[in-house]
Amino acid sequence: MDVDQQRLRSLKGLKWSKYDPDILPAWVADMDFPPAPEVVSAIQEMVDLGDFGYRFHDADLLIPTWCDWIERSHGWRPQEDECRTFTSSMQALEAVMVLHSQPGDGVALFSPIYMPFRTAIEQAERRVIDIQLQGPDWKFDGERFTDALDPGTRVVLFCQPHNPTGHVYTQKEIDEFAAIVEDRDLIVISDEIWADITFDGIRHLSLFPNNRALRDRTITVGSASKAFNLAGARCCVAHVGPTATRVELDKFPDHYFGVNSSFGAAATVAAWTRAESWLQQVKETIERNRNYLHDRISKETSGIEMHLPEATYLAWLDFSKTNLSDNPSKELLEKAKVALEPGKKYGTQCGTFARLNFATSMEILELILDRIFEVVTE
Numbered sequence: 001m002d003v004d005q006q007r008l009r010s011l012k013g014l015k016w017s018k019y020d021p022d023i024l025p026a027w028v029a030d031m032d033f034p035p036a037p038e039v040v041s042a043i044q045e046m047v048d049l050g051d052f053g054y055r056f057h058d059a060d061l062l063i064p065t066w067c068d069w070i071e072r073s074h075g076w077r078p079q080e081d082e083c084r085t086f087t088s089s090m091q092a093l094e095a096v097m098v099l100h101s102q103p104g105d106g107v108a109l110f111s112p113i114y115m116p117f118r119t120a121i122e123q124a125e126r127r128v129i130d131i132q133l134q135g136p137d138w139k140f141d142g143e144r145f146t147d148a149l150d151p152g153t154r155v156v157l158f159c160q161p162h163n164p165t166g167h168v169y170t171q172k173e174i175d176e177f178a179a180i181v182e183d184r185d186l187i188v189i190s191d192e193i194w195a196d197i198t199f200d201g202i203r204h205l206s207l208f209p210n211n212r213a214l215r216d217r218t219i220t221v222g223s224a225s226k227a228f229n230l231a232g233a234r235c236c237v238a239h240v241g242p243t244a245t246r247v248e249l250d251k252f253p254d255h256y257f258g259v260n261s262s263f264g265a266a267a268t269v270a271a272w273t274r275a276e277s278w279l280q281q282v283k284e285t286i287e288r289n290r291n292y293l294h295d296r297i298s299k300e301t302s303g304i305e306m307h308l309p310e311a312t313y314l315a316w317l318d319f320s321k322t323n324l325s326d327n328p329s330k331e332l333l334e335k336a337k338v339a340l341e342p343g344k345k346y347g348t349q350c351g352t353f354a355r356l357n358f359a360t361s362m363e364i365l366e367l368i369l370d371r372i373f374e375v376v377t378e
Protein backbone atom coordinates (compact mmCIF):
# COMPACT_ATOMS: atom_id res chain seq x y z
CA MET A 1 0.00 0.00 0.00
CA ASP A 2 1.35 3.42 -0.95
CA VAL A 3 1.92 5.91 1.80
CA ASP A 4 2.48 9.50 0.82
CA GLN A 5 4.30 11.41 3.60
CA GLN A 6 3.34 14.76 2.12
CA ARG A 7 -0.34 13.82 2.35
CA LEU A 8 0.14 12.64 5.93
CA ARG A 9 1.86 15.88 6.94
CA SER A 10 -1.03 17.92 5.55
CA LEU A 11 -3.75 15.99 7.43
CA LYS A 12 -5.61 17.73 10.26
CA GLY A 13 -5.96 14.41 12.14
CA LEU A 14 -4.33 14.12 15.58
CA LYS A 15 -1.72 11.56 14.61
CA TRP A 16 0.27 13.70 12.20
CA SER A 17 -0.62 17.18 13.47
CA LYS A 18 0.10 16.95 17.18
CA TYR A 19 3.89 17.02 16.97
CA ASP A 20 6.48 19.09 15.09
CA PRO A 21 7.48 17.86 11.61
CA ASP A 22 10.78 16.40 12.89
CA ILE A 23 8.81 13.81 14.90
CA LEU A 24 7.68 10.49 13.38
CA PRO A 25 4.28 9.65 14.92
CA ALA A 26 3.48 6.03 15.85
CA TRP A 27 1.15 6.73 18.72
CA VAL A 28 -2.68 7.06 18.35
CA ALA A 29 -4.45 4.13 16.62
CA ASP A 30 -4.99 5.64 13.16
CA MET A 31 -3.43 4.03 10.08
CA ASP A 32 -1.29 5.87 7.52
CA PHE A 33 -2.76 4.17 4.44
CA PRO A 34 -5.00 6.06 2.03
CA PRO A 35 -8.67 5.26 2.68
CA ALA A 36 -10.61 2.61 0.77
CA PRO A 37 -11.68 4.07 -2.61
CA GLU A 38 -15.20 2.72 -1.97
CA VAL A 39 -15.42 4.83 1.19
CA VAL A 40 -14.11 7.91 -0.60
CA SER A 41 -16.62 7.53 -3.42
CA ALA A 42 -19.54 7.13 -0.98
CA ILE A 43 -18.68 10.50 0.58
CA GLN A 44 -17.76 12.01 -2.79
CA GLU A 45 -21.19 11.13 -4.11
CA MET A 46 -22.80 13.10 -1.29
CA VAL A 47 -20.46 16.03 -1.95
CA ASP A 48 -21.12 15.99 -5.70
CA LEU A 49 -24.87 16.00 -5.11
CA GLY A 50 -24.71 18.50 -2.25
CA ASP A 51 -26.76 15.93 -0.35
CA PHE A 52 -26.33 17.49 3.11
CA GLY A 53 -29.85 17.57 4.49
CA TYR A 54 -31.84 15.15 6.65
CA ARG A 55 -30.44 12.12 4.95
CA PHE A 56 -30.98 8.93 6.96
CA HIS A 57 -30.51 6.45 4.15
CA ASP A 58 -27.18 4.98 5.34
CA ALA A 59 -27.85 5.44 9.05
CA ASP A 60 -30.88 3.15 8.62
CA LEU A 61 -28.60 0.55 7.02
CA LEU A 62 -25.97 0.48 9.79
CA ILE A 63 -27.50 -2.40 11.75
CA PRO A 64 -28.36 -4.79 8.88
CA THR A 65 -25.03 -4.03 7.21
CA TRP A 66 -23.06 -4.74 10.37
CA CYS A 67 -24.99 -7.99 10.93
CA ASP A 68 -24.17 -9.07 7.36
CA TRP A 69 -20.51 -8.14 7.89
CA ILE A 70 -20.26 -10.09 11.14
CA GLU A 71 -21.93 -13.10 9.53
CA ARG A 72 -19.57 -13.02 6.51
CA SER A 73 -16.40 -12.28 8.46
CA HIS A 74 -16.93 -13.98 11.79
CA GLY A 75 -19.48 -16.73 11.21
CA TRP A 76 -22.34 -15.67 13.48
CA ARG A 77 -25.25 -13.34 12.90
CA PRO A 78 -26.34 -10.87 15.57
CA GLN A 79 -30.13 -10.65 15.70
CA GLU A 80 -30.98 -7.30 14.09
CA ASP A 81 -33.75 -6.34 16.52
CA GLU A 82 -31.33 -6.86 19.42
CA CYS A 83 -28.84 -4.30 18.00
CA ARG A 84 -28.63 -0.58 18.74
CA THR A 85 -26.56 2.18 17.14
CA PHE A 86 -24.27 4.56 19.01
CA THR A 87 -21.95 7.35 17.95
CA SER A 88 -18.82 5.56 19.23
CA SER A 89 -17.79 2.41 20.99
CA MET A 90 -16.93 4.37 24.12
CA GLN A 91 -20.47 5.80 24.17
CA ALA A 92 -21.96 2.31 24.00
CA LEU A 93 -19.64 1.09 26.72
CA GLU A 94 -20.29 4.04 29.04
CA ALA A 95 -24.07 3.98 28.54
CA VAL A 96 -24.37 0.27 29.34
CA MET A 97 -21.92 0.47 32.26
CA VAL A 98 -23.94 3.28 33.85
CA LEU A 99 -27.22 1.41 33.32
CA HIS A 100 -25.91 -1.70 35.07
CA SER A 101 -24.15 -0.14 38.05
CA GLN A 102 -24.46 2.53 40.72
CA PRO A 103 -21.80 4.98 41.96
CA GLY A 104 -19.43 3.03 44.21
CA ASP A 105 -20.02 -0.30 42.43
CA GLY A 106 -17.06 -2.17 41.01
CA VAL A 107 -16.38 -2.31 37.28
CA ALA A 108 -13.62 -4.72 36.25
CA LEU A 109 -11.04 -4.26 33.52
CA PHE A 110 -7.96 -6.21 32.47
CA SER A 111 -4.89 -4.00 32.44
CA PRO A 112 -2.88 -2.94 30.54
CA ILE A 113 -5.94 -1.60 28.72
CA TYR A 114 -7.00 1.13 26.28
CA MET A 115 -6.89 4.04 28.69
CA PRO A 116 -10.44 5.49 28.29
CA PHE A 117 -11.85 2.33 29.93
CA ARG A 118 -10.33 3.35 33.25
CA THR A 119 -11.29 7.02 32.80
CA ALA A 120 -14.88 6.04 32.01
CA ILE A 121 -15.18 4.06 35.26
CA GLU A 122 -13.62 6.83 37.34
CA GLN A 123 -15.67 9.63 35.76
CA ALA A 124 -18.86 7.67 36.44
CA GLU A 125 -17.75 7.34 40.10
CA ARG A 126 -17.58 3.55 39.92
CA ARG A 127 -14.63 1.65 41.41
CA VAL A 128 -11.96 0.29 39.10
CA ILE A 129 -11.41 -3.41 39.72
CA ASP A 130 -8.03 -3.75 38.06
CA ILE A 131 -7.05 -7.26 37.02
CA GLN A 132 -3.45 -7.12 35.90
CA LEU A 133 -2.59 -9.36 32.97
CA GLN A 134 0.86 -10.90 32.91
CA GLY A 135 3.38 -10.92 30.09
CA PRO A 136 4.84 -12.19 27.97
CA ASP A 137 1.64 -13.64 26.45
CA TRP A 138 -1.05 -11.68 28.37
CA LYS A 139 -3.39 -14.63 28.75
CA PHE A 140 -6.56 -14.61 30.85
CA ASP A 141 -5.89 -15.76 34.41
CA GLY A 142 -9.02 -17.07 36.15
CA GLU A 143 -7.47 -17.10 39.61
CA ARG A 144 -6.46 -13.44 39.44
CA PHE A 145 -9.88 -12.54 38.09
CA THR A 146 -11.73 -14.38 40.89
CA ASP A 147 -9.45 -12.95 43.57
CA ALA A 148 -9.97 -9.37 42.37
CA LEU A 149 -13.77 -9.48 42.22
CA ASP A 150 -15.74 -8.35 45.27
CA PRO A 151 -19.49 -8.59 45.99
CA GLY A 152 -19.98 -5.00 44.76
CA THR A 153 -18.64 -5.74 41.27
CA ARG A 154 -21.37 -5.53 38.62
CA VAL A 155 -19.80 -5.10 35.20
CA VAL A 156 -16.71 -6.28 33.28
CA LEU A 157 -15.20 -4.27 30.45
CA PHE A 158 -13.67 -6.81 28.10
CA CYS A 159 -11.57 -6.10 25.03
CA GLN A 160 -11.22 -8.84 22.41
CA PRO A 161 -8.80 -8.69 20.56
CA HIS A 162 -6.96 -6.86 23.24
CA ASN A 163 -5.53 -3.35 22.98
CA PRO A 164 -2.61 -2.84 23.69
CA THR A 165 -1.24 -6.41 23.87
CA GLY A 166 -2.76 -7.77 20.63
CA HIS A 167 -3.87 -10.94 22.41
CA VAL A 168 -6.80 -12.92 20.95
CA TYR A 169 -8.56 -14.89 23.67
CA THR A 170 -9.00 -18.58 22.88
CA GLN A 171 -12.11 -20.72 23.41
CA LYS A 172 -10.50 -22.17 26.55
CA GLU A 173 -9.87 -18.72 28.01
CA ILE A 174 -13.39 -17.59 27.09
CA ASP A 175 -14.93 -20.65 28.77
CA GLU A 176 -12.95 -20.05 31.95
CA PHE A 177 -13.93 -16.38 31.91
CA ALA A 178 -17.61 -17.22 31.27
CA ALA A 179 -17.83 -19.63 34.20
CA ILE A 180 -16.64 -16.94 36.62
CA VAL A 181 -18.84 -14.26 35.07
CA GLU A 182 -21.89 -16.49 35.45
CA ASP A 183 -20.99 -17.46 38.99
CA ARG A 184 -20.62 -13.78 40.00
CA ASP A 185 -23.65 -12.66 37.98
CA LEU A 186 -21.78 -10.00 36.01
CA ILE A 187 -22.68 -8.04 32.87
CA VAL A 188 -19.96 -8.08 30.19
CA ILE A 189 -19.37 -5.25 27.75
CA SER A 190 -17.19 -6.78 25.07
CA ASP A 191 -15.40 -4.21 22.94
CA GLU A 192 -14.65 -6.10 19.73
CA ILE A 193 -13.74 -3.21 17.45
CA TRP A 194 -10.37 -4.85 16.61
CA ALA A 195 -12.06 -8.09 15.50
CA ASP A 196 -11.21 -7.68 11.80
CA ILE A 197 -7.45 -7.43 12.24
CA THR A 198 -6.00 -10.78 13.24
CA PHE A 199 -2.90 -12.57 11.88
CA ASP A 200 -1.54 -16.04 11.13
CA GLY A 201 -5.02 -17.38 10.39
CA ILE A 202 -6.03 -16.82 14.02
CA ARG A 203 -9.79 -16.26 14.28
CA HIS A 204 -11.31 -13.68 16.53
CA LEU A 205 -13.91 -15.31 18.79
CA SER A 206 -16.82 -13.11 19.82
CA LEU A 207 -17.88 -13.78 23.38
CA PHE A 208 -21.64 -13.85 22.75
CA PRO A 209 -21.91 -16.78 20.30
CA ASN A 210 -19.03 -18.75 21.79
CA ASN A 211 -20.27 -19.48 25.27
CA ARG A 212 -23.88 -20.11 26.23
CA ALA A 213 -23.43 -18.67 29.73
CA LEU A 214 -22.52 -15.31 28.22
CA ARG A 215 -25.62 -14.97 26.04
CA ASP A 216 -27.87 -13.20 28.56
CA ARG A 217 -25.11 -11.04 29.92
CA THR A 218 -23.02 -9.78 27.00
CA ILE A 219 -23.14 -6.56 24.99
CA THR A 220 -20.92 -6.80 21.88
CA VAL A 221 -19.55 -3.55 20.53
CA GLY A 222 -18.50 -3.27 16.86
CA SER A 223 -17.34 -0.49 14.59
CA ALA A 224 -15.51 0.15 11.33
CA SER A 225 -13.27 2.69 13.04
CA LYS A 226 -10.17 0.50 13.49
CA ALA A 227 -10.18 -1.91 10.53
CA PHE A 228 -11.26 0.70 7.99
CA ASN A 229 -9.51 3.66 9.62
CA LEU A 230 -12.75 5.55 10.16
CA ALA A 231 -12.43 6.90 13.70
CA GLY A 232 -13.86 10.21 12.46
CA ALA A 233 -17.06 8.54 11.22
CA ARG A 234 -18.51 8.31 14.77
CA CYS A 235 -20.60 5.23 14.07
CA CYS A 236 -20.89 2.15 16.21
CA VAL A 237 -23.30 -0.78 16.38
CA ALA A 238 -23.78 -2.88 19.50
CA HIS A 239 -25.51 -6.20 19.86
CA VAL A 240 -27.29 -6.01 23.20
CA GLY A 241 -27.75 -9.58 24.44
CA PRO A 242 -29.60 -9.04 27.74
CA THR A 243 -33.30 -8.18 27.31
CA ALA A 244 -33.20 -6.01 30.44
CA THR A 245 -30.44 -3.84 28.95
CA ARG A 246 -32.42 -3.31 25.75
CA VAL A 247 -35.53 -2.41 27.75
CA GLU A 248 -33.56 0.13 29.80
CA LEU A 249 -31.83 1.62 26.74
CA ASP A 250 -35.15 1.96 24.94
CA LYS A 251 -36.61 4.00 27.80
CA PHE A 252 -34.39 6.94 26.85
CA PRO A 253 -35.90 9.53 24.51
CA ASP A 254 -34.99 9.22 20.82
CA HIS A 255 -32.15 11.74 20.71
CA TYR A 256 -30.64 11.12 24.13
CA PHE A 257 -27.59 9.26 22.80
CA GLY A 258 -27.32 11.37 19.64
CA VAL A 259 -27.78 10.06 16.13
CA ASN A 260 -25.24 9.09 13.48
CA SER A 261 -24.10 11.66 10.95
CA SER A 262 -25.02 10.91 7.33
CA PHE A 263 -21.32 11.20 6.32
CA GLY A 264 -20.13 8.74 8.94
CA ALA A 265 -22.93 6.32 8.15
CA ALA A 266 -22.26 6.50 4.38
CA ALA A 267 -18.56 5.79 4.98
CA THR A 268 -19.27 2.94 7.40
CA VAL A 269 -21.86 1.25 5.18
CA ALA A 270 -19.52 1.50 2.17
CA ALA A 271 -16.72 -0.07 4.24
CA TRP A 272 -18.81 -3.03 5.41
CA THR A 273 -20.40 -3.67 2.03
CA ARG A 274 -17.73 -2.88 -0.56
CA ALA A 275 -14.24 -2.45 0.91
CA GLU A 276 -13.32 -6.03 1.78
CA SER A 277 -10.47 -6.26 -0.74
CA TRP A 278 -8.97 -3.00 0.57
CA LEU A 279 -9.04 -4.47 4.08
CA GLN A 280 -7.35 -7.62 2.81
CA GLN A 281 -4.47 -5.56 1.36
CA VAL A 282 -4.16 -3.56 4.58
CA LYS A 283 -3.99 -6.76 6.63
CA GLU A 284 -1.26 -8.18 4.43
CA THR A 285 0.73 -4.95 4.76
CA ILE A 286 0.44 -4.74 8.52
CA GLU A 287 1.20 -8.44 8.99
CA ARG A 288 4.41 -7.91 7.00
CA ASN A 289 5.20 -4.87 9.15
CA ARG A 290 4.54 -6.81 12.32
CA ASN A 291 6.93 -9.57 11.27
CA TYR A 292 9.62 -7.07 10.25
CA LEU A 293 9.27 -5.21 13.56
CA HIS A 294 9.41 -8.39 15.60
CA ASP A 295 12.39 -9.68 13.63
CA ARG A 296 14.45 -6.55 14.14
CA ILE A 297 13.55 -6.27 17.82
CA SER A 298 14.46 -9.91 18.38
CA LYS A 299 17.75 -9.70 16.48
CA GLU A 300 19.17 -6.28 17.29
CA THR A 301 20.57 -6.26 20.79
CA SER A 302 18.82 -3.29 22.34
CA GLY A 303 17.16 -4.99 25.32
CA ILE A 304 13.65 -4.15 24.04
CA GLU A 305 11.21 -7.04 24.43
CA MET A 306 8.18 -7.64 22.22
CA HIS A 307 5.61 -10.41 22.27
CA LEU A 308 4.28 -11.09 18.76
CA PRO A 309 0.72 -9.64 18.68
CA GLU A 310 -1.94 -11.99 17.27
CA ALA A 311 -4.12 -9.04 16.28
CA THR A 312 -4.27 -5.21 15.97
CA TYR A 313 -1.52 -3.00 14.54
CA LEU A 314 -0.08 -2.21 17.93
CA ALA A 315 3.14 -3.50 19.45
CA TRP A 316 3.43 -3.49 23.21
CA LEU A 317 7.12 -2.96 23.85
CA ASP A 318 8.88 -3.55 27.14
CA PHE A 319 11.90 -1.29 27.75
CA SER A 320 12.60 -2.53 31.31
CA LYS A 321 15.95 -4.03 30.30
CA THR A 322 17.11 -0.89 28.47
CA ASN A 323 18.66 2.46 29.33
CA LEU A 324 15.19 4.08 28.84
CA SER A 325 13.29 1.99 31.39
CA ASP A 326 12.07 4.98 33.47
CA ASN A 327 9.87 6.67 30.91
CA PRO A 328 10.55 5.21 27.46
CA SER A 329 8.04 7.18 25.39
CA LYS A 330 9.17 10.54 26.83
CA GLU A 331 12.82 9.73 26.22
CA LEU A 332 12.12 8.44 22.72
CA LEU A 333 10.21 11.59 21.86
CA GLU A 334 13.10 13.79 23.00
CA LYS A 335 16.05 11.71 21.83
CA ALA A 336 14.80 9.60 18.90
CA LYS A 337 12.12 12.03 17.64
CA VAL A 338 9.58 9.22 17.58
CA ALA A 339 6.15 9.49 19.24
CA LEU A 340 4.87 6.32 20.95
CA GLU A 341 2.10 5.94 23.51
CA PRO A 342 3.30 5.90 27.16
CA GLY A 343 2.79 2.54 28.84
CA LYS A 344 1.66 4.03 32.14
CA LYS A 345 -1.52 5.35 30.49
CA TYR A 346 -2.54 1.70 30.02
CA GLY A 347 -1.87 0.49 33.53
CA THR A 348 -0.22 1.69 36.72
CA GLN A 349 2.24 -1.23 36.47
CA CYS A 350 3.26 -0.42 32.87
CA GLY A 351 5.74 2.45 33.25
CA THR A 352 8.50 0.56 31.43
CA PHE A 353 6.29 -0.10 28.37
CA ALA A 354 5.41 1.92 25.28
CA ARG A 355 2.90 1.18 22.49
CA LEU A 356 4.01 1.43 18.89
CA ASN A 357 1.54 1.71 16.00
CA PHE A 358 2.97 -0.15 12.98
CA ALA A 359 0.17 0.61 10.45
CA THR A 360 2.41 2.61 8.18
CA SER A 361 4.72 2.11 5.21
CA MET A 362 7.79 -0.11 5.47
CA GLU A 363 9.90 2.98 4.77
CA ILE A 364 8.49 4.93 7.74
CA LEU A 365 8.60 1.87 10.00
CA GLU A 366 12.26 1.31 9.13
CA LEU A 367 13.03 4.92 9.95
CA ILE A 368 11.16 4.71 13.25
CA LEU A 369 13.13 1.61 14.22
CA ASP A 370 16.46 3.06 13.08
CA ARG A 371 15.83 6.09 15.28
CA ILE A 372 14.80 3.94 18.26
CA PHE A 373 17.82 1.64 17.96
CA GLU A 374 20.13 4.66 17.81
CA VAL A 375 19.22 5.67 21.36
CA VAL A 376 18.24 2.42 23.10
CA THR A 377 20.89 0.19 24.63
CA GLU A 378 20.78 -2.78 26.93
Ligand SMILES: Cc1ncc(COP(=O)(O)O)c(C=O)c1O
Residues within 6 Å of the ligand: 029, 088, 089, 090, 091, 114, 159, 163, 191, 193, 223, 225, 231
Ligand atom coordinates in the same frame (compact mmCIF):
# COMPACT_ATOMS: atom_id res chain seq x y z
C1 LIG B 1 -10.31 -1.04 22.35
C2 LIG B 1 -10.78 0.29 21.86
N1 LIG B 1 -12.01 0.70 22.18
C3 LIG B 1 -12.48 1.90 21.77
C4 LIG B 1 -11.71 2.73 20.99
C5 LIG B 1 -12.29 4.04 20.57
O1 LIG B 1 -12.90 3.85 19.37
P1 LIG B 1 -14.02 4.86 18.88
O2 LIG B 1 -13.35 6.17 18.75
O3 LIG B 1 -14.45 4.27 17.59
O4 LIG B 1 -15.07 4.86 19.92
C6 LIG B 1 -10.42 2.36 20.64
C7 LIG B 1 -9.56 3.23 19.84
O5 LIG B 1 -8.45 2.94 19.51
C8 LIG B 1 -9.94 1.10 21.08
O6 LIG B 1 -8.71 0.65 20.78
